[in-house]
Amino acid sequence: MNNHKTKLLTVITEAALESRLINDIEQLGGLGYTITNARGKGSRGLRSGSWEANANIRIEVICGPELVNQLAEHLQRKYYDNYAMVTFTSDVEVLRPTKFSD
Amino acid sequence: MNSIDPIIWFFLFGLFAGAMKSELRLPSQIYDFVSMLLLLTIGLKGGIELANQPFATLLPQMALVVGMGFLLPLLVFPILKHVGKFNKADSASIAAHYGSVSVGTFAVAVAYMNTRNIEFEEHMALFVVLLEIPAILVGIVLAKGLSKDTQWSTVGHEVLLGKGVMFLLGGLFIGWLSGPSGVESISPLFFDLFKGILALFLLEMGLITASQLGSLKRYGLFLVIFGIVTPLIFSVIGTATGLALGLSIGGTAILATLFASASYIAVPAAMRISVPEANPTLSLTASLGITFPFNILLGIPLYHWLASSAQNILV
Numbered sequence: 001m002n003n004h005k006t007k008l009l010t011v012i013t014e015a016a017l018e019s020r021l022i023n024d025i026e027q028l029g030g031l032g033y034t035i036t037n038a039r040g041k042g043s044r045g046l047r048s049g050s051w052e053a054n055a056n057i058r059i060e061v062i063c064g065p066e067l068v069n070q071l072a073e074h075l076q077r078k079y080y081d082n083y084a085m086v087t088f089t090s091d092v093e094v095l096r097p098t099k100f101s102d
Numbered sequence: 103m104n105s106i107d108p109i110i111w112f113f114l115f116g117l118f119a120g121a122m123k124s125e126l127r128l129p130s131q132i133y134d135f136v137s138m139l140l141l142l143t144i145g146l147k148g149g150i151e152l153a154n155q156p157f158a159t160l161l162p163q164m165a166l167v168v169g170m171g172f173l174l175p176l177l178v179f180p181i182l183k184h185v186g187k188f189n190k191a192d193s194a195s196i197a198a199h200y201g202s203v204s205v206g207t208f209a210v211a212v213a214y215m216n217t218r219n220i221e222f223e224e225h226m227a228l229f230v231v232l233l234e235i236p237a238i239l240v241g242i243v244l245a246k247g248l249s250k251d252t253q254w255s256t257v258g259h260e261v262l263l264g265k266g267v268m269f270l271l272g273g274l275f276i277g278w279l280s281g282p283s284g285v286e287s288i289s290p291l292f293f294d295l296f297k298g299i300l301a302l303f304l305l306e307m308g309l310i311t312a313s314q315l316g317s318l319k320r321y322g323l324f325l326v327i328f329g330i331v332t333p334l335i336f337s338v339i340g341t342a343t344g345l346a347l348g349l350s351i352g353g354t355a356i357l358a359t360l361f362a363s364a365s366y367i368a369v370p371a372a373m374r375i376s377v378p379e380a381n382p383t384l385s386l387t388a389s390l391g392i393t394f395p396f397n398i399l400l401g402i403p404l405y406h407w408l409a410s411s412a413q414n415i416l417v
Contacts, residue, residue: 016374020256037130045383051133051310053370053386082378 003093006100007068008060011075012038013085014047015055024078025061028071031100034060044084056084062092064101107217109210112301113398116308121315128306136303137367138269140209143292143299145273146285147212148227152274153281160225163347167229167357170343171236174361175201178332179244186324188384191245195373195380198241199389200332202365203233205266206307209300210398211359214406215352222352226360231270233360235261238372245377257376266368307394314391317383325384329392333362337405341412354409359402364389 011021018035025033038058039048047056061071068089079085094100119126128136152160175197182193208230215222238261261267277285285292318326340361344354366389373380 014374016371020375046313048313051130051306052367053374053382055130079378 003095004097006062006092006094006097007065008062008090008092009068009071009087010090011059011061011085011087012040012056013059013079014083015052015057017079017083017085018057018059021059021075024074025059025071028074029067029102030061030063030071031102032061036060042084042086047084062094062100067101107213109213109297109301109304110398113304113308113311113395116305117312117395118308120309120312127309128302132302133306136299136306137205138265139292139295139299140303141205141266141269142273143296144205144209144212144227144230145270145275146277146292147224147273148230148270149274149277149279150282150285151224152228152278155225160228164228164232166343166347167232168236170339170361171201171233172240174336174339175237175240175244178328182328186328191377191380192384194241194245195369195377195382196328196385196388197244198237198373199366199369199385200336200364200393201237201240202235202369203230203360204363204365204389204394204397205230205270205367206303207363207394207397207402208356208360210304211356211402211405213297213300214402215356220352220355220406221350222356223349226353226356227270228274229357229360231267231274234267234270234365234368237365238369238376241369241373242376245380253376257372260372260375261368264368264371304398307390311390311395314387317387318391321384321387325388326392329364329388330396333364333393333397333401337362337401337408341405341408344409345412345416351406351410351413354413355402355406358405358409359397362393362401362405363397364393366390366394 013021015037022033036058038056040056041047047054061068063071072087072089075085075087116126178200179193179197182188182196183190186193188196208226238257242257337358340358341354343361344357347357349357366386370382370386373385374382
């Protein structure tokens, strides 16, 4: 098996931001993303996901280190002040590197 | 005890279970389904009524209602800012919530009238759509001014293509195009089950309301008073507007209820995107934690009394 190291960006944030974040990811050159519903608790309180206004999502993007940094900085600048948002990156290994970066 | 509608008991049951921190919850897909059915049913009923009368005769009424939709948030904004001491963004956001309407409250008012066999103009559903939108625009302008930063196309997309307005409009059009006889084949799902669906919806609303009560303590007395006094004043304005439009007692009471209600679906979503610096907990605590339960438990019977007294004085 031939593994290639690359990066994973995980964003946990308010469901209200979904369409704007997809737009941001695509504009900055992300080739794909995965979105799941999420719930939990953080500095902005309990987000139980029981209805629209307190629903959370988890967005995952696999891409190269440069784009990961660019995305993380962009999100921090644009959303951290006013939205519940947690972002973290991790190292991952993938089998088909061309699928995730140009 | 018999005078309390069973659907209200469902709300109180949800409130109780939530306050007791019970594990009870409606699966979120079921909640989505239930609110979708309510929105479509309300739209369909309004649409059938529109099929019965020439649309042009409603235009003056619609214009006045839209005008009031712009006016209501402007009335409360200065109070929030100067008496409540909220910052500009929070004041604008709360004002937008109260200028807009709550479909859940409207549905309870409709059920109240049906139970008591009180006639009302079914095209009130159209007013729900009309009242939903202007307050959002006023709220954004109050918070941001007419700045170029506001992405009006995003706002428009969010507001007009959001779930609430789309389902209502879809129901209105389908009801309008199909007419009373056409809709008969789907009436078992939408009309016969209306109150059962509403009961489930109110159960979940009770649970959601209970979850807001925690923040009440944090934000204090002003919000509580504001959340009760505003619907009272707006219901008087609504009653006057209903009389000016020549509505029936039932129609006037429902219009008063619409004016008194505060949004908790369309406006929070729009404000989150367009005025992100506003604290969503403040407006939701007021609209869901105080105004929604006040309206469905005490408000609707009160507005009904108000509408019939006002009509009696005039006649």
